[in-house]
Amino acid sequence: MFKRVLSSAVALVAISLVAATPAQAVAFQTTASALNIRSEPYLSAAVVKVLNGPTAVDVDCQKLGDPVTVPGRAATSWWAHLPAHGGYATVGYINTTETKLPGVPDCPADPPPPAGDVTxxxxxxxxxxxxxxxxxxxxxxxxxxxxxxxxxxxxxxxxxxxxxxxxxxxxxxxxxxxxxxxxxxxxxxxxxxxxxxxxxxxxxxxxxxxxxxxxxxxxxxxxxxxxxxxxxxxxxxxxxxxxxxxxxxxxxxxxxxxxxxxxxxxxxxxxxxxxxxxxxxxxxxxxxxxxxxxxxxxxxxxxxxxxxxxxxxx
The missing domain is CATH 1.10.530.10 (Lysozyme)
Known part of the structure; x- marks a missing residue:
């Protein structure tokens, strides 16, 4: 009986872990020792977390933002969205030789801005x-x-x-x-x-x-x-x-x-x-x-x- 309960608990944990990972997330690794995760893909956006690294991360989409130049690499304006960490990391510090992550979809477009001038x-x-x-x-x-x-x-x-x-x-x-x-x-x-x-x-x-x-x-x-x-x-x-x-x-x-x-x-x-x-x-x-x-x-x-x-x- 105890073994059956334990097995069920393990299965539930496994299911919850799978559910926590976005269905379309792609695994990558950061390359910086201390990488800012920002609320939006801009260098002046709020820092929501600092990832000590290198760190394994899941990326569910990517978005254009401020350009970032990393020594030894071409500049990139693409930022990876890390759902587990609630923000964006520049692709410049992700383990890829590309300026845009392969196999990762673009993030959904922002809603159109409201029309009309201020009166x-x-x-x-x-x-x-x-x-x-x-x-x-x-x-x-x-x-x-x-x-x-x-x-x-x-x-x-x-x-x-x-x-x-x-x-x-x-x-x-x-x-x-x-x-x-x-x-x-x-x-x-x-x-x-x-x-x-x-x-x-x-x-x-x-x-x-x-x-x-x-x-x-x-x-x-x-x-x-x-x-x-x-x-x-x-x-x-x-x-x-x-x-x-x-x-x-x-x-x-x-x-x-x-x-x-x-x-x-x-x-x-x-x-x-x-x-x-x-x-x-x-x-x-x-x-x-x-x-x-x-x-x-x-x-x-x-x-x-x-x-x-x-x-x-x-």
Whole structure:
């Protein structure tokens, strides 16, 4: 009798183990000693786990994301989804000579983004009295909506993070100058562009002389494109919004951690609630210790390296 019960228990364990492995999963092995597993296939996405390695893993699908170059291998933009670990690992640190895993299907396409530009009524519903000058906001919205399209700010999470940031930076007024700031390269425009270390690169990107004519940064023609430049070129903020990591968004904007972080996160939640009907679980309002200071003068590469776990890759 005992043997029959034991045999049945072993069989049930075996069945559960089989069921835990996705039907289409393909076995591979990681090649790094400490590999970041990220919530999405982007280098700035949240790290959900670090795999000590080499480690045997099951991959059920793969997805295009940020390019990663591993010494001795060709760069790859493909990331392997590891269902047992709840995230993605770059294919660069998987035991294959290919840039895309053989025998592994692509992950299902993301749902199409919601259609429609943001209106004055929308931002008033999201942010209430923070919209202090509706006529100026209305004037700037066509250029701001175009900048959002250009930057792929096209999902509720991305729109909420972008608009919550700008409403705190500039009240969504394209032509605003930071109050009391008399510096030549003080805050201007939607994103409150600040410092010659930003005016110079932004001007070179657009082929305009922002260093020689900084007032262009708050013109109707350039205020929204500059905000888009900062969001996608100076930083890579969309993946942070995808991960609901408003703490990292705030750090990327470049001011020290404090009470303002929570205020901006509350605005992010209000915008999410309006755009999608609810606030999903997992919104992150706080920053890691590494990102608690003023990061405004860091390059994009320096910023992305700041929050990386020492000794990890991917």
């Amino acid at each position: 004055l009524a929308d931002v008033q519903a999201m942010f209430g009295t923070r919209i202090a000058n509706p006529s100026i906001v209305q004037t700037g919205l066509p250029s701001l909506n175009q900048a959002m399209r250009d930057a792929n700010i096209n999902t509720p999470r991305r729109k909420a993070a972008f608009l919550a940031t700008l409403v705190h930076e500039s009240r969504l007024e394209y032509n605003i100058r930071e109050i009391g700031d008399t510096r030549v390269y003080g805050g201007r425009g939607y994103i409150q562009l600040t410092g010659d270390f930003n005016y110079g690169p932004a001007g070179r990107y657009f082929g305009i002389d922002l260093l020689g004519n900084p007032e262009l940064a708050r013109s109707l023609q350039w205020s929204a494109p500059i905000a888009r430049w900062y969001w996608t070129v100076a930083r890579n903020i969309n993946p942070m919004a995808d991960a609901l990591d408003m703490g990292k968004v705030n750090a990327a904007i470049g001011y020290p951690a404090g009470a303002e972080d929570q205020r901006r996160c509350d605005s992010f939640k209000n915008a999410l609630r309006y755009l999608s009907g609810s606030v999903p679980a997992g919104v992150i309002c706080t920053r890691s210790k590494a990102l608690s200071g003023d990061t405004s003068k860091l390059t994009k590469t320096q910023f992305e390296a700041l929050d990386r776990i020492p000794g990890t890759v991917g």
